Amino acid sequence: MTHADPVGVLTGAHFLDGDHAACEGAICAGARFSAGYPITPSTEVVERFSHRAPKIGATFIQMEDELAASIAILGAVWGGVKAFTVTSGPGFSLMMEHIGYAVMTETPCVFIDVQRGGPSTGLPTLPAQADMMQVKWGSHGDYEIIALCPNSPQECFDLTIKAFNLSEKYRVPVFVMMDEVVGHMTEKVVIPRAEEIEIEPRHFTTQDKSSFQLYAPVGEEQTPEMAKAGDGYKVHVTGLTHDERGYPNMTPAVQERMVKRLVTKIRDNAEKICITEQNEVEGADVVVVSYGITSRVAQRAVEMARAKGLKVGTVRLITAWPFPDHVIRAIAPKVKGFVVAELNLGQMVREVERSVAGKCRVAHVGHAGGTVHKPEEILKAIEEVAR
Amino acid sequence: MSTPICIQKAPENPVESFLRTDRMPHIWCPGCGIGTTVNCFTRALIDSKTDLNKLSIVSGIGCTGRVAGYVNLDSFHTTHGRAIPFATGLKLASPEMTVVVYSGDGDLFAIGGNHLIHAARRNVDLKVICVNNLTYAMTGGQTGPATPLDVITATAPYGTYDPAFNLPYLVEAAGAVYVARWTTFHVKQLAKSMQEMFKKKGFCFIEVVSPCPTLYQRRNKMGDALDTMKFYKEVSKVKHGAPTNEVGLSKSGEIIVGKFVDRERPDFETMMKAHLEASLGEKYIPAEAPTCS
Ligand SMILES: Cc1ncc(C[n+]2csc(CCOP(=O)(O)OP(=O)(O)O)c2C)c(N)n1
Ligand code: SF4
Ligand SMILES: [Mg+2]
Numbered sequence: 001m002t003h004a005d006p007v008g009v010l011t012g013a014h015f016l017d018g019d020h021a022a023c024e025g026a027i028c029a030g031a032r033f034s035a036g037y038p039i040t041p042s043t044e045v046v047e048r049f050s051h052r053a054p055k056i057g058a059t060f061i062q063m064e065d066e067l068a069a070s071i072a073i074l075g076a077v078w079g080g081v082k083a084f085t086v087t088s089g090p091g092f093s094l095m096m097e098h099i100g101y102a103v104m105t106e107t108p109c110v111f112i113d114v115q116r117g118g119p120s121t122g123l124p125t126l127p128a129q130a131d132m133m134q135v136k137w138g139s140h141g142d143y144e145i146i147a148l149c150p151n152s153p154q155e156c157f158d159l160t161i162k163a164f165n166l167s168e169k170y171r172v173p174v175f176v177m178m179d180e181v182v183g184h185m186t187e188k189v190v191i192p193r194a195e196e197i198e199i200e201p202r203h204f205t206t207q208d209k210s211s212f213q214l215y216a217p218v219g220e221e222q223t224p225e226m227a228k229a230g231d232g233y234k235v236h237v238t239g240l241t242h243d244e245r246g247y248p249n250m251t252p253a254v255q256e257r258m259v260k261r262l263v264t265k266i267r268d269n270a271e272k273i274c275i276t277e278q279n280e281v282e283g284a285d286v287v288v289v290s291y292g293i294t295s296r297v298a299q300r301a302v303e304m305a306r307a308k309g310l311k312v313g314t315v316r317l318i319t320a321w322p323f324p325d326h327v328i329r330a331i332a333p334k335v336k337g338f339v340v341a342e343l344n345l346g347q348m349v350r351e352v353e354r355s356v357a358g359k360c361r362v363a364h365v366g367h368a369g370g371t372v373h374k375p376e377e378i379l380k381a382i383e384e385v386a387r
Numbered sequence: 388m389s390t391p392i393c394i395q396k397a398p399e400n401p402v403e404s405f406l407r408t409d410r411m412p413h414i415w416c417p418g419c420g421i422g423t424t425v426n427c428f429t430r431a432l433i434d435s436k437t438d439l440n441k442l443s444i445v446s447g448i449g450c451t452g453r454v455a456g457y458v459n460l461d462s463f464h465t466t467h468g469r470a471i472p473f474a475t476g477l478k479l480a481s482p483e484m485t486v487v488v489y490s491g492d493g494d495l496f497a498i499g500g501n502h503l504i505h506a507a508r509r510n511v512d513l514k515v516i517c518v519n520n521l522t523y524a525m526t527g528g529q530t531g532p533a534t535p536l537d538v539i540t541a542t543a544p545y546g547t548y549d550p551a552f553n554l555p556y557l558v559e560a561a562g563a564v565y566v567a568r569w570t571t572f573h574v575k576q577l578a579k580s581m582q583e584m585f586k587k588k589g590f591c592f593i594e595v596v597s598p599c600p601t602l603y604q605r606r607n608k609m610g611d612a613l614d615t616m617k618f619y620k621e622v623s624k625v626k627h628g629a630p631t632n633e634v635g636l637s638k639s640g641e642i643i644v645g646k647f648v649d650r651e652r653p654d655f656e657t658m659m660k661a662h663l664e665a666s667l668g669e670k671y672i673p674a675e676a677p678t679c680s
Binding site: 098 | 407409410445455456459460461462463464465466468469472475476477479483484501502659663667670671672673674
C-alpha cells in the first residue's frame with residue numbers, strides 16, 4: 001500500500017452529491033483516464049472528471065458509445081494508467097462485452113453503474129437496484145467480479161477508492177453499484193489528506209524480461225503481476241483462452257486451469273474481500289438485509305419495529321459480489337428469518353436464500369423502482385417474519 | 388558406423404526476430420494473403436528502424452485479428468470490432484507509443500465501423516492496416532461490408548445484392564490524413580507505404596486487398612493463390628492521388644492502387660493540448676508519461 005498522490009486530492013469537508021463524490025474518489029485513487037458516453041443519472045461523474053482532468057495530468061475522452069468507452073479504458077490501463085468508466089442501465093448493457101474481456105485479460109479497472117429503472121430505457125431519471133445480477137452474470141462465460149454498494153455520497157467517495165484498490169490487488173474489474181438516489185443526493189463528504197488515503201499501487205513486475213509470464217499467478221491472491229506497453233516485456237494480451245505466457249491455447253486443460261483461477265482468486269479470498277455492516281444481529285429474531293439507498297429506508301423500518309419491541313438486526317451489504325455467504329450462513333440458524341429489501345423484484349434475495357439453505361425464513365420486499373420503498377412495507381415484512 | 392553429416396545452420400530470416408516463433412506454425416491457410424502482409428509489415432519495421440519497444444499492435448477478431456498474436460511486440464488481441472477504441476485508450480495513455488491497428492474488413496467496417504469513423508474524425512494518431520479479403524473469413528466466408536456485388540458467399544448462396552463500402556472513400560470522408568491501397572501482389576509498395584505511415588502523425592489507413600483462397604476465391608471459382616496473384620497483377624492500376632470516390636472494388640473489375648490521400652491536419656492529442664493550454668494557461672497539467680501509484 002502507498003498513499004494518494006496529493007495532486008488532485010481536495011482535502012476538506014465538501015457538500016457533494018454521490019456522482020461528484022465518486023469522481024473525487026476515482027481521482028484520489030489515482031485514476032488518470034476516463035472514457036465515457038453520457039447517460040442519466042451517471043453523467044455528472046464524467047462531467048466533473050472532464051473539468052478536473054486537465055488540471056491534474058489526466059485525460060478524458062468522450063467516446064462514440066459505451067462499447068468504445070468500456071474498451072478505451074482497458075487500452076489506457078495497458079498503457080500504464082488507472083482508468084474507469086461510468087454509465088447506467090442501457091449503457092451498462094452495452095458494456096457487458098468488456099466486462100468479460102477485462103476479466104479474461106485480468107485488466108484492473110473500475111466501472112461505476114448509477115442504476116436506474118429498467119428494462120430497456122425504463123426510468124432514465126429514477127432509481128432502481130436492478131442491475132445487481134447483470135453485473136455478476138451479464139457477460140458470457142464463468143467469471144467472478146467484485147461489486148460494492150455505497151449508500152451515501154461519502155461512501156461513493158470511499159468505496160470508489162476501495163474499488164480501485166481491489167481492482168489492482170486482484171487484477172479484476174470492480175464495480176461501484178450506485179443508484180439514482182445515492183448519485184443525486186447531496187451530503188457532507190470529507191476528503192482526507194493525501195497521506196491518509198491508502199492506495200494499492202499497480203503491481204508492475206520487476207522480473208526478468210525474458211522469463212516474465214503475464215499470467216503466472218503470484219501469492220494467495222492468485223493474481224499475476226502487471227506489465228505495460230512500452231516497458232520491453234512484449235506482452236501478449238488476448239481474450240482467447242491462454243496459457244501463463246498469455247499465448248492462445250484452446251485446450252480443455254488450459255481452459256480448466258485458467259478459468260478456474262479467474263474464479264478462485266476471488267472465491268478463495270471472498271472472506272477477505274467482503275465488507276458488511278452489521279447492527280444488533282446478536283440476539284435478533286429478524287435480520288434485515290439491504291444495500292445502497294434501500295439500507296437507509298430499511299433503517300427507518302428497523303427503528304419502527306424496535307419501537308414496537310421487536311428484536312431486529314441489520315446486515316448491510318457493502319460488498320454485493322462476492323456475496324458474503326459466510327455472514328448469512330452464520331446468522332441463519334440463530335434467527336427466525338431474514339427480510340431482504342431491494343429496489344428490484346428479486347435479485348440479491350436469491351443469494352440470501354442460497355446461503356440460508358433452508359435454515360430460516362427469507363421474506364422479500366421487492367420494488368419495481370422509480371422511487372424508494374415506504375418504510376412501512378419493510379416494517380410489515382419484519383412483523384410477519386417475527387411472528 | 389555412420390558418416391558424420393555436417394548440417395549447416397540456415398541463415399536466419401531477418402523477419403524471424405519480429406515474430407513469436409514459439410507460436411509457429413500459424414493458423415493461416417496455404418496461399419492466404421495475411422502472412423504476406425505481415426512480411427511487408429516486418430520489412431517496414433526493419434527499414435524504418437522503428438524502436439520496437441515503443442510500438443504496440445492492436446487487433447480485433449478474425450483471421451487477420453490473429454496477427455497480434457504472432458508479432459513479437461506489445462500486442463493486444465481485443466474484441467470483435469473494438470481494436471480502434473482500445474488503441475485510442477492505449478495511445479492517449481502512452482502518447483510516446485506508435486500504435487498500429489491490424490485487422491480485417493469485417494472487423495473494422497461492420498461491427499467496428501462506428502469506432503473507425505469516429506477515430507478518423509478525431510484524427511487519433513493510429514496506423515490502421517486493413518486486410519481486405521472481401522469476406523468474413525474466420526467464420527467461414529460470409530458476406531461482409533466489403534463484399535462486392537454478385538459474388539457467392541456462405542450467407543449469399545445466390546450471390547450478393549447489397550452494395551459494398553468503398554473503404555478509402557469512406558475513410559477519407561471521415562477525416563483520415565493518409566489513405567493508400569495495395570494488393571498482396573504489391574509487396575514492395577505496401578512495405579513502403581507502411582513505412583510512410585509510421586512517420587505520419589494522425590489517423591492513417593492502408594487497405595490491402597488480399598486473397599482468401601480457401602473461401603472467397605474457391606467459392607467464386609477464381610482459382611488458387613497463384614491465380615489470384617495473376618489476377619491482381621492484371622487488373623491493378625497504380626493511380627496515386629486517384630479521387631477515392633472512383634476506387635470502389637467490383638468482383639472482377641480493375642483494382643486502383645496507390646496512395647490516395649496524404650494531407651496535414653493536427654491530430655487529436657495536438658488539438659487537445661493546444662486547446663487546453665489556451666483555455667487553462669498555467670493551470671493546465673498535460674497528461675505525461677503514465678504514473679500509476
Ligand atoms: C461479437 C462477435 N460477433 C461475431 C463474432 C464472430 N466472428 C469472428 S471473426 C468474424 C469476422 C471477421 O471478419 P474480418 O474482420 O473480415 O476478418 P477475416 O477473418 O476476414 O480476416 C466474426 C463475425 C465474434 N467473434 N464476436
Ligand atoms: S480462411 Fe481465408 S483469410 Fe482465413 S487463413 Fe484461410 S485463407 Fe486466410
Ligand atoms: Mg475479411
